[in-house]
Amino acid sequence: MEAKVLNGKELATKIKGELKLEVEELKRKNINPGLAVIIVGNDPASRVYVNAKKKACEEIGIQSFEYALDENISEEELIDLIHKLNKDDKVNGILVQLPLPKHINEDRVIFAIDINKDVDAFHPVNVGRLMIGDPQFLPCTPAGIMELIKESGIDVEGKECVVVGRSNIVGKPMAMLLLSKNGTVTVCHSKTKDIEEVCKRADILVVAVGRPEMVKGSYIKPGAVVIDVGVNRLENKKLVGDVEFESAKTIASTITPVPGGVGPMTIAMLMKNTVKAAKLKSQAQ
Numbered sequence: 001m002e003a004k005v006l007n008g009k010e011l012a013t014k015i016k017g018e019l020k021l022e023v024e025e026l027k028r029k030n031i032n033p034g035l036a037v038i039i040v041g042n043d044p045a046s047r048v049y050v051n052a053k054k055k056a057c058e059e060i061g062i063q064s065f066e067y068a069l070d071e072n073i074s075e076e077e078l079i080d081l082i083h084k085l086n087k088d089d090k091v092n093g094i095l096v097q098l099p100l101p102k103h104i105n106e107d108r109v110i111f112a113i114d115i116n117k118d119v120d121a122f123h124p125v126n127v128g129r130l131m132i133g134d135p136q137f138l139p140c141t142p143a144g145i146m147e148l149i150k151e152s153g154i155d156v157e158g159k160e161c162v163v164v165g166r167s168n169i170v171g172k173p174m175a176m177l178l179l180s181k182n183g184t185v186t187v188c189h190s191k192t193k194d195i196e197e198v199c200k201r202a203d204i205l206v207v208a209v210g211r212p213e214m215v216k217g218s219y220i221k222p223g224a225v226v227i228d229v230g231v232n233r234l235e236n237k238k239l240v241g242d243v244e245f246e247s248a249k250t251i252a253s254t255i256t257p258v259p260g261g262v263g264p265m266t267i268a269m270l271m272k273n274t275v276k277a278a279k280l281k282s283q284a285q
């Protein structure tokens with residue numbers, strides 16, 4: 001039997017619809033959520049992501065403020081802008097599109113963002129809060145994956161969860177969220193031995209490596225839930241994930257497609273965090 005395909009686009013549309021109603025309600029109370037989006041340089045993929053985020057803001061009624069900065073901007077100038085946005089009352093969330101040019105230290109830039117406007121949840125304080133089980137904002141991609149898992153009726157508790165990839169953006173926070181729902185979590189990386197066998201133990205397999213179709217059907221336990229985070233553009237321009245969809249879907253019970261799986265959910269969660277940031281600010285006043 002073929003796997004059920006989890007439609008992230010549909011779920012993201014539903015969540016954005018709910019957020020739109022919430023934003024209308026907030027506006028009646030004079031609370032106007034706003035998101036500042038900073039992009040440095042001309043990376044085409046970053047431009048696509050930034051445009052998608054701005055479009056989502058428009059759909060929901062969140063004000064977006066774009067700062068498109070020259071590739072050669074200094075780290076100091078970028079941090080000065082962040083300090084300015086930290087003080088700007090119209091801005092509830094600050095998003096710096098990664099990656100940044102090599103001459104800019106990403107850690108220092110993220111560190112400059114006000115923790116209450118850190119809607120990507122990349123600031124060490126927000127990372128730490130997730131770690132101790134008291135998150136203020138959930139990191140967007142892993143949070144979107146948890147929503148997909150929940151929507152499809154899968155209970156994480158007691159399940160063998162394998163996360164392939166240990167980046168600060170996806171792999172590590174993903175492991176934390178699965179752990180917080182009582183999954184038994186294994187994290188794999190480029191030095192993991194016999195990764196195929198480790199993946200095969202998983203009831204829930206999350207793959208975030210950035211290697212086109214690395215995980216084949218043979219890596220998957222029959223009936224497993226497979227979440228493919230990867231976004232890889234092949235030479236023929238085709239977009240594929242980190243999982244070989246065709247072979248995986250004959251073995252998994254549930255699988256996310258690329259595109260249309262995790263990607264749209266990431267943006268929906270960013271919107272959710274921005275609305276949350278606006279609410280937190282109004283409560284603090």
Ligand code: NDP
Binds near residue numbers: 167
């Ligand atoms: P990173 O490059 O930061 O991390 C990749 C991770 O994969 C590393 O931990 C690395 O291990 C591990 N890895 C690389 N090669 C192998 C291998 N052969 N075997 C096992 N592990 C390996 O990537 P990200 O986490 O930022 O992104 C991963 C993918 O997800 C990319 O395709 C990216 O485009 C996509 N992505 C999609 C998003 C969405 O919304 N859909 C959001 C964010 C990312 P090591 O640490 O040892 O080097």
